[in-house]
Amino acid sequence: MRRVPLAPRPDWQDQVERLGFAFHTLDGQTYWDESVAYAFTLEQIERDIEAPTEAIEQLCFAFIETALRDEAILTRLAIPAAQWDFIRESWQRGDRNLYGRLDLAYDGKGPAKLLEYNADTPTALFESSVVQWDWLEQAMARGMLAPGCDQFNSLHERLxxxxAQLREPTPYRLHxxxxxxxxxxxxxxxxxxxCAVQAGLDARFSYIEEIGLLSDGRFCDxxxxxxxxxxxxxxxxxLFxxxxxxxxxxxxxxxxxxxxxxxxxxxxxxxxxxxMEPGHPNLLPAFFEGDPRCASLSPRHVRKPLYSRxxxxxxxxxxxxxxxQDxxxxxxxxxxxxDAALNLFETGGRYAVLGSWLVASQACGLCLRExxxxxxxxxxxFVPHYIEA
Incomplete structure (x- = not known):
């Protein structure tokens, strides 16, 4: 894993805007930054990112089974008791999930360590899927990168x-x-x-603020x-x-x-x-605040709210x-x-966190935030990445 300075495309704003990427600059500050990219070997991607991501996902599924049988866990997670049956029934029905993102600390040496799981509402998806892939193709075509470089990125096809799987067994309208x-x-x-339209769904947009309730108890746009x-x-x-x-x-x-x-x-x-899995190679020691076991944490540690964005x-x-702090x-x-991750990538005063994407619980993409x-x-x-040829 290497941080590689690169010259941005002279017309980079035009290039990303032609893709529909309108939020490349936020509050006057550059968000999409192609003055640098992160290079990985294929082994690092497959061994240290892809495989652990899927292993952590399976660990999470095992935890759900435990949590749904233990009201003390649901209480500690601050999930309202009125929603417990709603959640249980969703799991028991086998309701399918679409996507999520594990945020990992990784410095190229491994093992990657889980910082948090953006399981419900992760963003940075479009730039991970489409924008950085387009950047890679242009970087090779313009001679900025060697021919034959690749990217850990099958997000678009997987989505x-x-x-299409969520549409089965019968087509339905998607909001x-x-x-x-x-x-x-x-x-x-x-x-x-x-992506949903490309999969053949009847898809339409609505703002959350526009959603109402019909007299028969169904939500409406x-x-x-x-x-x-x-x-x-x-x-x-x-929502709760x-x-x-x-x-x-x-x-x-x-x-x-x-x-x-x-x-x-x-x-x-x-x-x-x-x-559940103390000592797991891809986990960091962590305890609820107030647990006496917090005394066993390293002197350098992180305090995180149960809910935060x-x-x-x-x-x-x-x-x-x-x-x-923020x-x-x-x-x-x-x-x-x-515990603070000792393997958080850092060079020249810049820190990088890896976002490992899952679609339908399969690892299929990577993004980096610096x-x-x-x-x-x-x-x-947001900075792009590539796999060295």
């Missing part, structure tokens, strides 16, 4: 295939929704809708059309607090991601996995002193403490 006033969320949903299947780029923990939360289980709606993802999209998962309210601590609105439900801070935030830059 179309996964949508996709996100909040208003978020270009990043809208771009992610637009891309997923395009702004045109009062019933919602049969809903992809929602909106976290389950937020909405005024219509009591209608979720009776709405006859298929949700993507499914309700059982609420168990995995929670940083309490980190403590639970470590308790894009680094908000995460604090890096060493021997009781705060080294770095503010935000989260933490009311509690925190976990996790920052001057060890905490990955909304402002962290």
């Amino acid at each position: 179309i295939a996964a949508w 996709l929704a996100c909040v208003q006033n978020s270009n990043e969320d809208k771009g992610t949903v637009d891309y997923l809708m395009d 702004g045109a009062n059309q019933p919602i049969e299947t809903l992809f929602k780029l909106y976290p389950w923990e937020w 607090r909405e005024g219509y939360a009591a209608n979720l289980a009776t709405s006859r709606c298929q949700f993507i991601e499914p309700p059982w993802k609420a168990i995995l999209s929670n940083k309490g998962l980190l403590a639970c996995l470590w308790e 894009e680094g908000a309210n995460i604090t890096l601590i060493e021997r009781g002193q705060v080294l770095d 503010d935000g609105p989260y933490g009311a439900e509690g925190f976990v403490l996790q 920052d001057a801070s060890p905490i990955t935030k909304n402002t962290s830059r």
Whole structure:
């Protein structure tokens, strides 16, 4: 694994905008950064990223089985008791999931360590799938990279295939929704809708704020059309607090991601996995805050809210002193403490976190976010990667 400085394409903005990538710059700061790329060997991808990603996914599935039989676990995860049966029934039905992203610490030597699982509402998908693949092809065509380089990236094909499977056994109407006033969320949903249409689905968009409730208990879009299947780029923990939360289980709606993802999209998962598999090579020691076992953590550790987005309210601590932190609105439900990853990639004062993508629970893509801070935030830059020829 190497960090490789490269000259950006002189017309890079035009090139990414022709793909429909409208949020390459956020609040006047570059988000898509092709002045650098990360190079991997094929062995590093297959042995240290792909295989551990799928192993962690299977570990998560085993944990769901345990959690659904143990109300104490569901309570510690701060999942409302009123939704427990809704989640159980989703798992028992075998509701299919679409995608997720494991954030990993990895410096090229291995083993990769799980930092968190973005199981419910991960973004950075379009740039991972389409934009960095287009960059790779142009980088080789323009002589910036040697011919024959590759990329860990079959996201586009896997997403179309996964949508096609979700369509079976009979076609249905699909709604996709996100909040208003978020270009990043809208771009992610637009891309997923395009993949769904390519898979043959009748797909239409609606903002979350437009969704209502019909007299028969079904959800509907702004045109009062019933919602049969809903992809929602909106976290389950937020939905559980909405005024219509009591209608979720009776709405006859298929949700993507499914309700059982609420168990995995929670940083309490980190403590639970470590308790289930202490010493696992791809896990970091982690405990719920207040657990006496927190005393066994390294002097350098991280405090994370059970629910958090894009680094908000995460604090890096060493021997009781705060080294770095990011503010935000989260933490009311509690925190976990996790050992700091010693193998977080760092060079020249730049830190990189790997995002390993899963589609239908199969590892199939990679993205990297880079920052001057060890905490990955909304402002962290997206940088492309390639597999050396």
